[in-house]
Every structure is written in C-alpha cells, then in structure tokens.
Amino acid sequence: MKIEKSGYDVWGRSRTNGTKILVPPYLENAFKDMMNETGISIKVLRRNIKSVVDRSRKARRQNTRRFIGTSKNSFDFDRFLRYEEIINFIHNLVRHSKYAEIINIGNSFEGRPIIGLKIEGSKNIPKIFIDAGIHAREWAAPITALYLMKMMVDHEDTLHEKISIYVIPVVNPDGYEYSHTVDRFWRKTRSRIDGTECVGTDANRNFNSHWAEFGASPDPCSDIFPGLEAFSEPETQAIRDTILAIEPDLYLTFHSYGPMLLYPWGFTKSLPSNWQELDKLAKIAAHKLKQLNGQDYTIGSSANVLYLASGASDDWAMQVAKVPLVYTMELPDYGEGFITPIEKIKPMVRETYKAFKVFVKYVCALRHINCS
Numbered sequence: 001m002k003i004e005k006s007g008y009d010v011w012g013r014s015r016t017n018g019t020k021i022l023v024p025p026y027l028e029n030a031f032k033d034m035m036n037e038t039g040i041s042i043k044v045l046r047r048n049i050k051s052v053v054d055r056s057r058k059a060r061r062q063n064t065r066r067f068i069g070t071s072k073n074s075f076d077f078d079r080f081l082r083y084e085e086i087i088n089f090i091h092n093l094v095r096h097s098k099y100a101e102i103i104n105i106g107n108s109f110e111g112r113p114i115i116g117l118k119i120e121g122s123k124n125i126p127k128i129f130i131d132a133g134i135h136a137r138e139w140a141a142p143i144t145a146l147y148l149m150k151m152m153v154d155h156e157d158t159l160h161e162k163i164s165i166y167v168i169p170v171v172n173p174d175g176y177e178y179s180h181t182v183d184r185f186w187r188k189t190r191s192r193i194d195g196t197e198c199v200g201t202d203a204n205r206n207f208n209s210h211w212a213e214f215g216a217s218p219d220p221c222s223d224i225f226p227g228l229e230a231f232s233e234p235e236t237q238a239i240r241d242t243i244l245a246i247e248p249d250l251y252l253t254f255h256s257y258g259p260m261l262l263y264p265w266g267f268t269k270s271l272p273s274n275w276q277e278l279d280k281l282a283k284i285a286a287h288k289l290k291q292l293n294g295q296d297y298t299i300g301s302s303a304n305v306l307y308l309a310s311g312a313s314d315d316w317a318m319q320v321a322k323v324p325l326v327y328t329m330e331l332p333d334y335g336e337g338f339i340t341p342i343e344k345i346k347p348m349v350r351e352t353y354k355a356f357k358v359f360v361k362y363v364c365a366l367r368h369i370n371c372s
C-alpha cells in the first residue's frame with residue numbers, strides 16, 4: 001500500500017534513522033496490522049501529537065507582543081510569526097536600513113505577495129540567494145530566514161558593495177497561513193485543480209528537473225503530489241524567475257527537519273561534478289553549527305543521505321539554472337519534528353547564522369573579496 005495516499009503522514013524518512021509516520025487515531029490498529037504483516041518493527045514515539053501542537057499554540061499566544069511599528073529590534077525571536085507579521089517585520093527592517101530593499105517576486109495561488117529582502121551591490125560582486133518556507137509546516141525555516149535578514153541589515157555597512165544577498169522567507173505563504181489556522185501539518189501549496197477535492201502541490205516536487213520521476217505521487221491527495229506539470233505553481237514560477245534573473249553563486253534553501261546539510265542530487269545517487277567542493281564547504285559550515293550548541297549535521301547528497309526525490313528546487317537550481325553551489329538545509333529536530341519549541345528558536349537561528357557566514361566568506365573568497 002502507498003503510505004502517502006492513505007491518511008498517514010510521512011514526516012521524516014531517512015536511511016539511517018527509520019521513518020517517522022503520523023498515524024491518525026482511527027488508523028492505529030490498521031497500521032499496526034499492516035506493519036506486523038510486513039515484518040517492519042515500529043516504536044510509538046508519541047501518543048498524542050495534538051497535545052504538543054496545543055502547547056506550542058499556547059506558548060505563541062503568551063509571547064505575542066506588539067512589535068509592529070516599533071524599532072527593528074523589538075521582535076526577539078521568541079515565537080513564530082504569522083505571514084502579515086513577517087511582512088511588517090521586513091518593512092521595519094527596510095525602514096531602519098540604508099541599503100536593504102523589499103523584493104516582491106510574485107503572488108501565491110491565493111494572491112498573497114511573495115516578498116523578501118535584498119541588499120544588492122554592483123554587478124560583479126558575489127550573490128547569494130536564500131529561500132525558506134517552500135513547505136508550509138516547516139516553521140523553523142522562515143524564522144531562520146528572518147534572523148539572517150536582521151543580521152544582514154545589522155551588518156550592512158560591512159556587506160554593502162562586497163556581496164549581494166537576496167532572501168525570500170516564505171515561498172509558500174498560502175500553505176504557511178493554512179498551517180497556522182487550520183492544519184498544523186500542512187506541507188503543500190493551496191492550489192486547486194479540476195476534478196479533485198484535494199488541494200495543493202508539493203512545491204518541492206514541482207521544479208523542472210526530472211519532474212515527477214522520483215519521490216512523487218500522481219495522486220493529488222498525496223503530500224508529495226508534484227502538480228499536473230512542472231512549474232504549475234505561481235510560487236515555484238516566482239522562485240524560478242528570480243533565480244534565473246539573479247544568477248546567484250550560491251543558493252541556500254531552508255527546510256526542516258534534520259539536522260542535515262544536503263547538496264544535489266536528489267534525482268540520482270550519482271554526485272555532481274563539484275561534489276568535493278560542496279562537501280568540503282558543508283563540513284566547514286557544519287563545524288560552526290556544532291560549535292555553538294552541539295548540533296550534529298549530517299552532510300551528503302540528498303539521494304544518498306535522505307531519499308531519492310526529484311523536481312526539487314535545489315536540483316533545478318544546479319542542473320538548469322547552473323548555480324554552482326546549492327544546499328538544502330534541513331534545520332534541526334528538537335524531538336517534536338516540525339514543532340520547534342520556541343525556546344529553541346534563538347539557539348537554532350544563531351548557529352545557522354554562523355554557518356551562513358561561512359558561506360558568505362567562501363563565495364567572497366572565490367572572487368578575492370574579504371567579506372568577514
């Protein structure tokens with residue numbers, strides 16, 4: 001039986017750590033029977049995930065303070081933000097910056113603007129493009145992107161005219177909002193197609209690189225439905241067009257959960273020609289990630305350390321857009337998968353910033369620029 005089709009929710013699937021599956025209560029017995037029959041051993045990690053969701057909701061309410069319209073530092077990374085708050089956060093940063101500008105790269109299926117921040121210098125300096133929130137429920141990703149934006153603005157005098165950085169913190173705002181308001185574990189976009197009640201496409205299967213070949217399901221109800229065709233989603237079109245226009249030296253896409261620092265390919269276990277460079281740089285970044293809070297990032301190509309899955313933004317960026325350095329960063333799991341405890345936000349974003357600085361330094365050094 002295809003697990004993706006059936007009301008089960010596959011969370012993390014790893015060659016080394018097994019697969020975590022969210023089983024709805026009404027399927028518990030059927031699931032146990034199925035695993036018994038196939039001889040797969042199971043371990044119940046948590047009986048009632050709703051209690052975890054409720055707890056994190058309560059914490060969010062408690063930490064909701066008014067920061068809109070005040071100084072750029074008033075949001076203290078002590079809760080997750082709704083999309084409107086994220087937009088306000090970005091506007092605030094720009095208001096307090098000399099160089100940062102808002103970028104609007106398109107609209108989501110439901111019409112939300114997909115916005116971000118850039119600090120752009122002259123043509124011949126290195127460029128980094130970062131996105132987050134392709135997957136709705138992975139809230140660790142957008143909050144990390146916001147922190148990087150804040151740090152960029154804080155250090156803008158050093159960065160300006162040395163490197164251009166572009167950050168889109170929520171690629172899939174419709175899904176992100178839906179994961180706040182209706183279904184905490186929503187993954188896909190919220191696009192509708194004729195002939196099915198099922199909603200959404202997995203944006204990270206919708207890119208035109210071996211589209212729909214691996215790790216995808218033709219069932220629109222599946223969480224890994226790649227869409228009816230490549231780039232069917234306005235969100236992936238926006239990322240495609242932006243990457244093609246910028247031609248970055250490095251593309252970093254934030255997901256959760258890992259911790260893993262993945263490089264292409266996801267469509268084959270073969271490695272890209274520059275895998276040694278990718279691996280070496282990832283190891284330097286992982287060293288920094290470990291230094292601060294002891295996080296142990298797994299490094300490798302997606303297909304080798306995670307699973308075969310094609311049509312993802314990272315593969316497309318390297319294969320089609322010819323971005324030389326590409327990573328998917330799966331931010332850490334703190335025991336509850338996609339529910340990052342709010343007290344872990346600060347350690348997570350701070351350690352990620354350390355790794356980000358490694359990437360900045362590296363792409364600058366390639367062009368003999370000192371960005372530290």
Ligand code: 0X9
Nearest residue numbers: 204255256266302309312315328
């Ligand atoms: O499956 C994904 O899209 C990513 N993992 S997640 O749990 N965040 O959904 C991993 C994508 C890795 N890259 C490729 N397979 N190309």
Ligand code: ZN
Nearest residue numbers: 135138255256
């Ligand atoms: Zn993801």
